[in-house]
Amino acid sequence: MASTFAAVFEIVSFGAIIVLVVLGLGIIASMMGIFNFAQGEFVLLGAYVTYLAYAHGAPVWVGMVAAPFVVGALGFVLEALIIRRFYAAPIVAMLGTYALGLIIRESVRGLIGGFYLTVPEPIGGSIDLGSVHISAWRFTIIVITLVVMGGCYLLLARTSFGLRVRATLENPALARASGISTPLIYGATFAFGAALAGLAGALIVPVFSLFADLGIRFLIQGFVAVMVGGVGSFIGPVAGAGVIGTLSAALPWVMSPVVADVLVFVLAIAFIKFRPQGLIAGKGV
Amino acid sequence: MSGAREAVARISEDVVTGEGLPAARAPVQQASAGWKVLPIVEGLVLMIALVLPWVLQDYLTVFATRVVILALFALSFDLVWGYAGIMSFGQALFFGAAGYGVALLARDLNVTSILLILPAGTLIGLTASLLLGGFLLLGRYPSSVIFVSLGTLTGSYAADRLARGWYYLGGQNGIPSIPPLTLGSYEFEEGPIYYYMVLGILVVVYLLCRFLVRSQFGLALAGLRENEQRIAFFGYKAQHLKAIIFAVGGTIAGLAGSLYAFHEGFVWPNMLGVVFSTQVVLYVLFGGSGTLIGAVIGTVIIEGVSFWLSDNYRDVWPIILGVLLLLVIMFRPLGLVSFVLGERERVGSFGKAPKSKETGHAAP
Numbered sequence: 001m002a003s004t005f006a007a008v009f010e011i012v013s014f015g016a017i018i019v020l021v022v023l024g025l026g027i028i029a030s031m032m033g034i035f036n037f038a039q040g041e042f043v044l045l046g047a048y049v050t051y052l053a054y055a056h057g058a059p060v061w062v063g064m065v066a067a068p069f070v071v072g073a074l075g076f077v078l079e080a081l082i083i084r085r086f087y088a089a090p091i092v093a094m095l096g097t098y099a100l101g102l103i104i105r106e107s108v109r110g111l112i113g114g115f116y117l118t119v120p121e122p123i124g125g126s127i128d129l130g131s132v133h134i135s136a137w138r139f140t141i142i143v144i145t146l147v148v149m150g151g152c153y154l155l156l157a158r159t160s161f162g163l164r165v166r167a168t169l170e171n172p173a174l175a176r177a178s179g180i181s182t183p184l185i186y187g188a189t190f191a192f193g194a195a196l197a198g199l200a201g202a203l204i205v206p207v208f209s210l211f212a213d214l215g216i217r218f219l220i221q222g223f224v225a226v227m228v229g230g231v232g233s234f235i236g237p238v239a240g241a242g243v244i245g246t247l248s249a250a251l252p253w254v255m256s257p258v259v260a261d262v263l264v265f266v267l268a269i270a271f272i273k274f275r276p277q278g279l280i281a282g283k284g285v
Numbered sequence: 286m287s288g289a290r291e292a293v294a295r296i297s298e299d300v301v302t303g304e305g306l307p308a309a310r311a312p313v314q315q316a317s318a319g320w321k322v323l324p325i326v327e328g329l330v331l332m333i334a335l336v337l338p339w340v341l342q343d344y345l346t347v348f349a350t351r352v353v354i355l356a357l358f359a360l361s362f363d364l365v366w367g368y369a370g371i372m373s374f375g376q377a378l379f380f381g382a383a384g385y386g387v388a389l390l391a392r393d394l395n396v397t398s399i400l401l402i403l404p405a406g407t408l409i410g411l412t413a414s415l416l417l418g419g420f421l422l423l424g425r426y427p428s429s430v431i432f433v434s435l436g437t438l439t440g441s442y443a444a445d446r447l448a449r450g451w452y453y454l455g456g457q458n459g460i461p462s463i464p465p466l467t468l469g470s471y472e473f474e475e476g477p478i479y480y481y482m483v484l485g486i487l488v489v490v491y492l493l494c495r496f497l498v499r500s501q502f503g504l505a506l507a508g509l510r511e512n513e514q515r516i517a518f519f520g521y522k523a524q525h526l527k528a529i530i531f532a533v534g535g536t537i538a539g540l541a542g543s544l545y546a547f548h549e550g551f552v553w554p555n556m557l558g559v560v561f562s563t564q565v566v567l568y569v570l571f572g573g574s575g576t577l578i579g580a581v582i583g584t585v586i587i588e589g590v591s592f593w594l595s596d597n598y599r600d601v602w603p604i605i606l607g608v609l610l611l612l613v614i615m616f617r618p619l620g621l622v623s624f625v626l627g628e629r630e631r632v633g634s635f636g637k638a639p640k641s642k643e644t645g646h647a648a649p
Binding site for chain 2: 035082085090091092094095096098099100102103106107109110216220223224227231256257258261262265266268269272273276
């Protein structure tokens, strides 16, 4: 019983991490039609900012709060300078963002060297539930993921900003004619997606420690999750991330990890092949 | 149909209308009448390649051999992306699968004869690409470009993970110490002989590819790249054409992979994975996709410069590479070759002038 509970917690906590990483990716893919290959590097940057703050003596949580803003600001600048040119061509956008990601990743690699740098958890210790001990920080990640998810949903579904974003997605020409500044909206959306990635990186760095290939680890999983969930809505990628995250954490409990690892990808691609619209089809939120 | 599919369809439509494709954006420069630049460039490259072993030291010849094999690999990607517009982000899957296949043949069955190894590697590449291409490209609905590119990427990533975790394939370390290729009792050691053999293969494959892309089949492919829908309306089975060229690309990648495995003497998981897959994308984009010589030149330049810089600037080079790539994508979508090669020549002409009976070899 206790071990089952521990396993479930393990699975849920990994699922939450994947959801957190995919949120930004999904928003950019759904709202802008761009598969951002640099997203993994935004995660890495978030982790790096947290590490920097910690290395300079600030409490870890300061870095974690700063990370989304720093990465979001960078995202805004990059969108204005580079990403903007790629909207017409999704494949070129993939390649361009890949190049961007390469630059960021190798720069960070140059800065930290080939090391695995650890950052302590801001909330250490464990929560005891009877005989079960669960990591307090992982529990916090689950809670924050839920809060962020809810916040994003409200932002997109209930605020006037969200309405503008959806209008721009649905019909850019009409949105422009209605007086919405679509370039600004695109910039803000991209920055928002980047900021979410930064937050994800900041939160997971105590769990995975900081190394240059931190982002790549999640990138392909993230893409698959977005496709499985369905491009075009907010909730689709989140659902896909939940499924992929849960599967990749749960399958290794019942079969050899190597097979499980590959099986998740094979299942996901087969699923997308036969249901291209994804789990949850639909536009908007 | 659902909204999400519309979204994806909208994305793919943008691509097939060619708005974003490099070809459409290219500035048309120098319409030099009469002068053909392409054969001159090709001839120059071939001449340089032929005299190379005489001017280089031995260890550099070994390096040059590796570059030639990689150029063969780049050619396979260029066919698929540059000519047919299929973004194969997992081309290394076929390269690495063939490499692993022939490495296993050599390790477990002691097969090292070149007459068996190269056909075996080629066959592995063909089979793997037929299976993956058939699954990703064929079907009731045409697949979106995004799906194909992510599908190939995922396939390659999954294969990488599998090779890393599977003890039989040597795990992280791969399969070391593959014996040299043999022909009868002769052993191909690294060096000028191996170099010329590989160069010969590259030239033959290059000519075959050149014939292919300049045939009526190549014309259909170019149409596919520029406007898939229109090609479909003409009655071509666009998906079949794509699957065929994907398999041709996979076959060449398999050939390159088996040569690479025996040349390096070992295979390791990166050969299958994202690292090599993206590497080959870099070569082709850099040199110029949609021209066969561009793929070769891109490989030579990137590998050459990275070899040259790796002593002193090992850390900075990947960053420079990223910046250069970004600049090329943004400002020179047709790659370096477009500095000397005019638009008219890049597009070229196809096959013989059509006679009265225009069935086209292409429509399967």
